[in-house]
Structures are given as C-alpha cells and as structure tokens.
Amino acid sequence: MLAHSARFLGLLAVAALTTQIHAKPLKVYILCGQSNMEGHAQTSTFPAVAKDPKTKGLYDKMVGADGKAVTMDDVWIAYSYGNFSGDPVGKRSGKLTAGFGSQHHIGTGKIGPEFTFGITMHELQGEPILLIKDAWGGKSLMVDFRPPSAGELEDEKHKEKAGVYYKLLIEHVKEVLADPKAVYPDYNAKEGLELAGFAWFQGFNDLVGRYPRVDPDKGKKSVKDYSEYSRLLACFIRDVRKDLNAPKLPFVIGVMGVGGEAKNEGNTAAFRKAMAAPAETDEFKGSVANVFTGKYWPTELDSVEAKVNEVKRAFHKRGQQVKKMEGDERKKAQDQLRAEMAAAMDKALTEEDKWLLKNGKSNAGFHYYGSAKFFARTGKAFAEALVKMEK
Numbered sequence: 001m002l003a004h005s006a007r008f009l010g011l012l013a014v015a016a017l018t019t020q021i022h023a024k025p026l027k028v029y030i031l032c033g034q035s036n037m038e039g040h041a042q043t044s045t046f047p048a049v050a051k052d053p054k055t056k057g058l059y060d061k062m063v064g065a066d067g068k069a070v071t072m073d074d075v076w077i078a079y080s081y082g083n084f085s086g087d088p089v090g091k092r093s094g095k096l097t098a099g100f101g102s103q104h105h106i107g108t109g110k111i112g113p114e115f116t117f118g119i120t121m122h123e124l125q126g127e128p129i130l131l132i133k134d135a136w137g138g139k140s141l142m143v144d145f146r147p148p149s150a151g152e153l154e155d156e157k158h159k160e161k162a163g164v165y166y167k168l169l170i171e172h173v174k175e176v177l178a179d180p181k182a183v184y185p186d187y188n189a190k191e192g193l194e195l196a197g198f199a200w201f202q203g204f205n206d207l208v209g210r211y212p213r214v215d216p217d218k219g220k221k222s223v224k225d226y227s228e229y230s231r232l233l234a235c236f237i238r239d240v241r242k243d244l245n246a247p248k249l250p251f252v253i254g255v256m257g258v259g260g261e262a263k264n265e266g267n268t269a270a271f272r273k274a275m276a277a278p279a280e281t282d283e284f285k286g287s288v289a290n291v292f293t294g295k296y297w298p299t300e301l302d303s304v305e306a307k308v309n310e311v312k313r314a315f316h317k318r319g320q321q322v323k324k325m326e327g328d329e330r331k332k333a334q335d336q337l338r339a340e341m342a343a344a345m346d347k348a349l350t351e352e353d354k355w356l357l358k359n360g361k362s363n364a365g366f367h368y369y370g371s372a373k374f375f376a377r378t379g380k381a382f383a384e385a386l387v388k389m390e391k
Helices: 002-022 043-051 056-062 114-125 156-161 164-178 216-221 227-243 266-280 300-323 327-348 351-359 365-370 372-390
Strands: 026-033 075-082 088-095 129-135 193-201 251-255 288-292
Touching: 026 114, 026 164, 043 056, 043 351, 043 372, 056 114, 056 372, 075 114, 075 164, 114 129, 114 372, 129 164, 164 227, 193 227, 193 372, 227 251, 227 266, 251 266, 251 372, 266 288, 288 372, 300 327, 300 351, 300 365, 365 372
Parallel strands: 026 129, 026 193, 075 129, 193 251, 251 288
Antiparallel strands: 075 088
8 A cells, every 4th residue: 555655656746747847938029129020011912922832831821721810829919019100009919810010000900020920939839929019110229219228319309219119118028027917818827937039120210310421521422320220239139138137038130121132232231231230249149140131022022113103103293283283173184194094004014913912012112012921931030040049
C-alpha cells in the first residue's frame, strides 16, 4: 500500500514538473508607428494576394474555406487608434482578424501589418499571442514620438507636442500588461506573460520633415541630413526597453519602402539609410533587425497608376475651366467632362489594369496603394525577423 502511494505521489510530481516545463507564457508583441502601421489596405484588395502565385499560400492562411478573413482563437489584439487627423480617439480589442487596420473611412474593413504578423507569429511559435498596437497617422519621431532621452526639442512652435505619443504608447502598453485578462480572456496568471518583441513602422512625416540639408549652399538641390533620425531612433529603442523594463526586447525596424526598391535616390535613399542605421551598430547587433519593406512594394500597380495619371493630366485644364462656370452650365459641362474622361480611361486601360485597380488598390501611393498584398507580406516579414532574433 505504501509503495503504491509513493508511486502515485511520484507520478503526480512528474506530472507537475511536466506541466511547468510545458507551461507557455502569453507572448506579447508591440506594433507601433504612424498611418502605415495603422494600415489602409481594404479587404477588397485580398483577391490580388490570391492571384499572385508568390502570395497565394499566404492568402490561404488569411482567408478561410468560407471565403471570409480568418479569426484567430489564440491571437488577440489591443489597439489604441486615432481619427483621420491622427488624434487618439479610441481603443478596441478582440480576437485577431481583418478590420484592425485604420479605423477611419473603413469601407470593406482595413488591415495593416498586424493581421499576417499575428497569423505568422502563431504559426512559428505555436503559443498564445497578444498584440498591442499603437498607431496614429501623421506622426513624426522628431516631435510626436520623441523619446525622453533625446533631449528637448529646439523648435519652439512644436515644443508642447514633443513626446506626447511616446507617452501614450508607454501608458497603453503598461495598461494592457497590468491587466492582460481584460483584453485576453483566456490569460492564465500562473503561466504569466512575456514581452517578446517590438515592431516599428513609421517614417513618412520625418522624410518630409524639417531636417537640415547636407549642403545648405545648394538649397533644395541638396539631400537632407537625416542623421538626427538615426539618433532619435536609437534613443527610442533604449527608452522603450527601459520604460517597459525589458532591457533585451527585440526590435524590428520596418524601413520605409514607399515607391519600392526602384525609388532609392535623393532624400528617399538618404532617409532609408538613416532609418536602418541603428540596427547596424555594435550596440544593437543581434537585438535590432531591419526589414526593408520596399521589396514588398506592389510594382504591378505602378504602370496602371501611370496610365491613370496621364488621362487625368489630359483633362486637368478643362476641369479647371469648368470650375469657373456656374449653375446649369457648370453641371452640364461637368457631366460631359466625366463622360469623356471615363471613355478615355476605358480606352487607356487593359482589362488586367482595370482588375488591378478594383482588386489590388484601395489608397494612395504613400499608403502603399492600400494594397493587402503589400501589408500581408510586410506583417509576415516582421514576425519572421523577430522570431529569427529570438531563436
């Protein structure tokens, strides 16, 4: 009897030890940036992901057998978002699915990098995942996300705005981490959580921001000196790690890819180089990685856009003249102009062009054409880069 009891207790001990070994903490990833971290790709552009053989496999993970975007049972998201002007206006959370992109001008629902980031991360880790997303459009690192250690902003005009969105980021992350169960109902406090990575996707407002010229004597003919952005981003990484008590938190920098790899000259090239610089330093080697998003630019849309713009330019002068008209004369001229322009567009575009405009594009170029194909590949790349550093 005693031997049987001892054996039973031994089995309980082994079971308890096994449970501890296999207990998986909730992995938490932070996604932060401006409008392209928000994401402006309408779900109506999913067909373009399916059509390309290179991305068809990814599409199959994004969309279920019912033709609808998948909903991840083990991946949840807590999102702090803004309005059209980027002002913080709300928070929402839930199981990860399509629709956690930009929350304004929703249309068919939008995605940013978060959708395939969560799908890919869950596939690679096989563990419960919580995403904390903080993204507000039109925000710069120089002013809005300015980290505490960067020093005081010299620009008196924007001094009051300095660091406001950095503070909002840290406050939201701490709020979620303090009560994970509020946004992830299945959270198990005994298993705990692990702050496992940070993805940064931002840059356009700094690209066009007030950075000095490399050669001031040449004026606008000289490229800008973006070395200050490199310094600010390094400060940002250090400060986030410090303020979240995560000194080794892996970081992925989504290097701005507007225009694609072909557009790598002038200020664009200089800015990309400055954005990528921190990951190449000895300080951040192995814990900060770059993802060059230009490689995911939907190049097939460039030629279509060129044709569309050519037609628009041909009718621009007449359009300006019509605006000067009044009453019935103006309405009649507008109707005539629209009809002629539609006919010219129909003639200029091939059937493939028209399909791409309808199924592959939902926004402007600075929002990566609102292409789900772009955001799907980018989110996947962010996840893979973080996992590679962790492994």
